[in-house]
Amino acid sequence: LPLVESGGGLVQSGGNLRLTCEVPELPIIYHNIGWFRQAPGKEREGVSCLSSRDGSEYIVDSVKGRFTISRDNAKNTVSLQMNNVEPADTGTYLCAAGLLECSRHYLHPGFYDHWGQGTQVTVSP
Secondary structure: OOEEEEOOEEEEOOOOEEEEEEOOOOOOOOOEEEEEEEOOOOOOEEEEEEEOOOOOEEEOOOOEOOEEEEEEOOOOEEEEEEOOOOHHHOEEEEEEEEOOOOOOOOOOHHHEEEEEOOEEEEEEO
16 A cells, blocks of 8 residues: 655745655565655655554754655654755655665665655745
8 A cells, every 4th residue: 555645835044844644554574664865867865754563763964954855653643844845845745665674874765765756846945
């Protein structure tokens, strides 16, 4: 089953957005939910991940201090709170589920198996 992202839109630089990833009932081994983004003409890059198995989380340096990741177990969602956004944050944001640990090393698209369609985030100067 695919994951479903929502919350994207057009926002001015310095504004805030909250993206939400609805996680279907996957086997418990898919404990790691990652957020990725892809700008036009660029490779997909990892932004953040969160593991429901041990609570570990990771966030890339480029958004550290501005973005936070969290999980709502009751709603089965993982959210990405984006504060003080910049034009460089523009892109399609996708969430994905993976088997491996949430870490800098494994926050790569190749290590994730189930994906959503993405939600567009556009930050104007």
